[in-house]
Amino acid sequence: MHSFKPSGPLTSRIIASALAVWLAGCAVGPDYVRPVMDTPSTYKESGLWKTAEPKQIDPNHNWWEMYGDSTLNALILQAMQANQNIHQAEAQYRQARAAADAARAGFWPSIGVNAGVDRALGNSNGIKLSNGYSAAVNASWEPDIWGSVRRAAEAGNAGSQASAADLAAARLSIQATLAQDYLQLRVTDLLQDLYARTAAAYTRSYKLTQSQYAVGVALRSDVALAESQLRTAEAQAIDLQAQRSQLEHAIAILSGKAPAEFSLPPAASDPQHLKQLAAHLPAIPTGLPSELLERRPDIASAERHVAVANASIGVARAAYFPTLMLSASGGFNAASLAQWFTTPSRVWSLGAALAQTLFDGGLRRARNAQAVAAYDVTVAQYKQTVLSGFQEVEDNLATLGVLEQETVVQEQAVKAAQLAEQLALSQYRAGTATYLGVVTAQTLALANERTLVQLLGRRLIASVALIKAVGGGWDATQLAAANPSQKNTAN
Template structure:
């Protein structure tokens, strides 16, 4: 016959649970402190961007500063369909699930069982009979030394790092797409430049042919004019190859096959260059200290440091004993009807304390491994911060230098265009050779092409600077549901 637990047994079990709860307030391992960085007070490179306010960039739509509706639409498509973003989004969901796995360690486990046995015994004669049983079991390992709490800290830091990785992947795709698109438009400008140039060269060829027919020009002038025209036409054809490659890259970034994607060229417009120059935005760089909060790759590296720090606590908790509390209850009888009789009721309560006394140095090795991983994460974090500073400084310097270079190049274009007009007038008047005309025209084309390419370099550098300062992203998002909301939005738009 089964009896309820004695007061002494019950008191011991309650005492063990109380001790477990009391000890559950401590957690072994170091508490996390962000690694200190020697952050400069200001950037070295000067420029009109240094004193701007970082908040001027819209964190969700920074590309709109370029004022191009086509670019806006392409980046929205990339946000929804780019496969690299989907990979990062899936990895973020995986990291969140890993954090939930760690959090499940706070709770007890419970299970049910039921069974039937048929057996033969020789006690007091041969007997064959059935036995029926059903029960409920539960166990709980209190988090006395903080192993579960450190695991949860590591899981949460890992999911936050993955959320920052998702933001970094999205920012990288957006910046790459913006650069490819702007470079394609620069190629359109160059194609328009060559279209106007070849038309001018064709008129010059006609002029030399007329002069030769009149007997006032040499046959070599005609050959020189024809050679110049064909060279320009060949260079114009080469631009189409560059444009096709950029168009294919944009198609892949937006999640489409190149064969099904077409981006129409801008209409020929002599004012196109000035319009794109007007679209070159002033880019706020902020202060160096802002970079620690505004770059998702830096935030990810910092969260990996926090994750590694928590894993040290998980490793150190293995040096302490583990307490397991268990309970079970149920019914066991020769028939189902006997389950409701008192003798068929069974139960048990227990507490077990276990400690490993020898493991061949396994726990020490795990602890050393966790400490080394933390040191590596700290070094990686600091290197990422330094790399971020370099990217900002590089692009600030590039924009500053290109701005000065563009001013000088515009003056060179104006001078070469004047020289071209004067050379043509002198050739018509018979006071200059056609070689002078060719030299002036070649210089004018070279200077105009350089000016357009300078604009392209300015646009690309401005995108690179926006990316380098985080695109307006802020690490405070890691404490909210922004990444999860972005994930749900991506899933909804792709279902």
Template sequence: MTSSKSPPLLNLRLTAVAAAVSVISLLAGCAVGPDYARPKMDMPTAFKETGLKENQSWKTATPQQINADHRWWEIYGDSTLNNLIEQANQANQSIQLAEAQYRQAQAVANEARAGLWPTLGVNAGAGRALTNSNGIKLGNYYDIAANASWEPDIWGGVRRAVESGQAGSQASAADLAAARLSIQTTLAQDYLQLRITDQLKQLYADTITAYTRSLKLTQSQYNAGVALRSDVAQAETQLKSTEAQAIDLDAQRRQLEHAIAILVGKTPAAFSIPAEASADTATLQLAAHLPAIPTGLPSELLERRPDVAAAERRVALANANVGVAKAAFFPSLMLNVSGGFDAGSLAQWFAVPSRVWSLGPALAQTIFDGGLRRAQSAQAIAAYDASVAQYKQTVLSSFQDVEDNLALLHVLDQETTVQDQAVTAAQLSERLALAQYNAGTSLYLNVATAQALSLSNQRTAVQLRGRQLVASVALVKAIGGGWDAAELDKTPTVSADSKNSQTTAIAH
């Protein structure tokens, strides 16, 4: 409708619109679809494997966070490891991917939130036209107008969409935390395995030195006529086979170093980790140490593991989508307002007779859609049921992860104690066999057997300590690495590389 002279009619329309808005506000107080509630699960009162042995070094009785700042890797006391993880936090490409996906999820949430607000616009134009209304006329026209439209969220469909977007953003934030934790723990495990490999190389270097002395001893005794040629051959065979095994360790170390290079965002050619000299050659002591890791209560996994939090947020997302689908069954109302000036010359553009305006609501309802909305609603409900099942499976898997690593650490603790005793016994057997051979009361075969047994037991002992360290990192990951679900409401840190990529994309 257009007019410039009907204030009473305009006031009447404005009064009607105000009344309609009031009714709409009352209707919009509720939203269709189910309100969200976290799926319930039976929680155990304690982890099964924590009661296996008292006073274990890898657990405490009091629930607590690993580290107040979530820098869990510092509990290993290795400055090189700390530095590598800091590099990975800034440059790892998997983390960059998760950060970009989080920003995308935030944008989707903001897009849904925009539906709560009216749309405002303005347009202006000028032209020359030939008309055939009331006679042929040729003339200019000039117009300018502002318009506004708003679709009230009567049934809560937009609010449910906002809930869905917000839950999706929080799930993506948890995914980012999970990606970081995964990269950090993978790097820590690779690094600790590399250091264990260094310890094995040190063990083999010491063993090769000892075997070289044994070979020289047998050669001297053979030259003196008190030893057999077979003793020399056996000593030489043992030395060379040990050297070959030591060379094989180089391949393992290089592969681990290459893997770490990728994790910190570098090419293998531009990255290296110097070998770490053993602080105590006799015990092959590592710079990193096995930490005490508090496990907390089983129910805390629901808040402390980012993958569990992400699965729970996706349940909330699916629940909100059910409301969005149900809102489609109800009619939509659109309120439109526009006003401006329309004249045949610029001089009359802003004159009162040139004023134009329009105001009015529009109601729309789909009568028949071939079952489309019903199918979409059924799809949303099925997606919700699937997300609940996925959430519960993630929770169950998280309990398994913790129990598995608690049990593994317990068994490795016992195995390491027994293995250390075996190493002590094997080293004593090696010394006695060598002494008896030097005294001429034993064959060199006994020496070679004792030496091989000693090396095997020492290697097993080092590998067991490596398995303990790797399992402790796996336990850190299983209990969430000190992360907390309260972090979902905070904006995750975006690395400098990610910000630079945004700037570059905008510039192009």
């Protein structure tokens, strides 16, 4: 039996290759693993509103188009182009991309050139003036032996993805806020229309009491009651204008305009407009709770910040190990211009330097502890963000479910109050009832109709909040496009 013994040079090459492969894969610090988060199988409140459907809002379409309002569509598209908060988030995203590019630059050597001419007075072999001409190319490189640059690049990539998620969250927030303000403004238009119709009815009642008083079949107090009721309704209608103006101003700012440059005319008065607007209340699929981790940009951003903190631990721990610096230079150095680029004037150098900190007063240990603590902070923030996301979905599901039931009952209350108002007026005209009964019935009818309109507004606001809570059709796979282009890295 013969044993094979490799030759010395071959053995050296094998050992060198194995060492290079080991160093290429060596990166101190923990490899990233997403924090484990327990998620329920279904939402608790989904049954109160509608049967849960295991699907999501279509990411290929704009969610606000589900409301069927062309004005809302145009306003949101304008806000996406002009809103300053979105511009700020976009600039921060570009800043994060540049930081990631800067981190990856550490994989490569730095190369520079220099050229110089000098004239000096020396006293070697007698005092004399001499000229010097030099030109050289210099290169230096610190191999990423312990993975410090790789961890920094990981942190940069995760940071750019977190910033991309923050940009998506900013866009969704602006879209949802603008939609809620716009829908609330349209509900205010409905209330103004309700008060306009009510004031017209109260005016007729006021004239009726005047006529009844003129022929002696009504008391002066009836006229006073009718006038008081009319003026109260007119005052409440005027108060609504303040709310509408504030909503209009908010929409202007969200759209990137000054309030003085923006105006939104009231919706056309239509007694059937309430029913038409309610018909546009969309059914919103919420998907499964586990999908929320991939659908909300704020959750994705929090998770990416955990990845940044994890990579930062590796950067901190790499400081415990020695650093190796390789350098090389080559060029020409001559005493005269004619001899500058000749062979005898050629110079070069190669060098390697190994450095290790022996004592730093506990600085590296403190930085490592700081990085670990920062990681624990981001993990807690991530889990809290997930829990808050679940709460927002559950809150709005419960709100929509309860408001739907309340609306059904309130519609019945409106019909009953309208009938009571008609009967009270008929009885007053016939002289079989006092005007106090008419005032009571009319006040009750107005209160019930106003509540019904406000319920519609609350349902619309809650529906937008639910869309925002489930991510508005965003998906974490979009972060892949936010990853800076990967380049060949040197180790």
